[in-house]
Amino acid sequence: MxxxxxxxxxxxxxxxxxxxxxxxxxxxxxxxxxxxxxxxxxxxxxxxxxxxxxxxxxxxxxxxxxxxxxxxxxxxxxxxxxxxxxxxxxxxxxxxxxxxxxxxxxxxxxxxxxxxxxxxxxxxxxxNAPLNKLGLEPLDDAFTLQAFKREVAHRTTKIKPLLLNQAHIVGLGNIYVDEALFTAGIHPERAADTLKAPDWARLYDAIRATLGRAVDAGGSSIKSYVNGQGEMGMFQHQLLIYGREDGACTRCGGTIVKTVVGGRGTHTCPACQPLPGNRLKAKVKPRAK
Known part of the structure; x- marks a missing residue:
């Protein structure tokens, strides 16, 4: 923040x-x-x-x-x-x-x-530092789906830490990455290079839409943020998943969980954001001799 x-x-x-x-x-x-x-x-x-x-x-x-x-x-x-x-x-x-x-x-x-x-x-x-190594601006016209994929789609890093890395995409922090990944239905621990074309299209749209709505609402006042006139932002009232751990998912009604990904508190709906290969396997009883 x-x-x-x-x-x-x-x-x-x-x-x-x-x-x-x-x-x-x-x-x-x-x-x-x-x-x-x-x-x-x-x-x-x-x-x-x-x-x-x-x-x-x-x-x-x-x-x-x-x-x-x-x-x-x-x-x-x-x-x-x-x-x-x-x-x-x-x-x-x-x-x-x-x-x-x-x-x-x-x-x-x-x-x-x-x-x-x-x-x-x-x-x-x-x-020069600190601006010379910053990545793409997600609300600029130059931030196209093609530019987004070209920057990050080939990387093996988990998608949430990758989106938080200001050297690739600037301006995204914990709140809006959680919101965008939920909107796109992508688990934050998915490796970027495992995402398919439809995943990237949904994530691109989710990032742009989430940030756009947040700017229109004046940002999110989760802790102490106020603008230059001392006014609070109002987007915290529109958050779909961030800060809602143990609450009901607005999409499926399941329980939102909070974990840690890349050292950051992370909010996920396991049903709406499945992690491939991480589903619980049924226990097989040993055969009777």
Missing amino acids: PELPEVETVRRTLNELVGGKRIERVTVTLPRIIQRPAEPEAFAAALAGHTIQTVERRGKFLRILLDGLVLVSHLRMEGRYGVYRQDEPVELHTHVRFRFDDGTELRYKDVRQFGTMHLFAPGEDLA
Whole structure:
């Protein structure tokens, strides 16, 4: 958390809230948030006087485009942005403040302190870490069924960890992988190279549809996620399987189980998502002598 739909929602709200605003001063109170440049003082000095033009997204990263600079920000687990009046009290765990010349400021708050910020010259951000090794964007026009299969269909990895790997497909996290696999009727432990053409078509459609509906709903507020205006997402009310362990499957009425796949909690309906070769074999009684 947050995943692609949540970051996309933050991007849209930040565009509305800070687009066109000129930075007067930047204050950093937790230096390790700033990954590039190495010194937070250099980060703050470089941004002063620049104007935010627009906010874009690459995978789970925000790309804040300014006149002559690009700020790459990752929210990690609980990072959040909000716009405040400069005279409003600063909340606990607020680590970076971007003061604008109109009396407002953008504040970055992060209770877990895992978020990161990188500053680049235009064009350098996409050619350097952390963006240079990211995979396909699942909501882009370039993400076709053919491109999807070309990237992952030949791999022997289990399908869930493969979809979570940002080097192949970006933006997908635990929630939406569980939802897409359930929608497609594919067990998360299936090896990618065992999926057939109809499986790939269903999974492709499920990924696009699930993410699209989640973006429309403003993302999922499972824990602490809110957008740049402090509003919760609403897609958690539409989740079909994630977080519903021991509940009834919405499709067949069977019991949803929670296991661990690739180190991640995983929700599955054994009836709707069968794992080939894993069906229980009937016990054969020994013959009487």
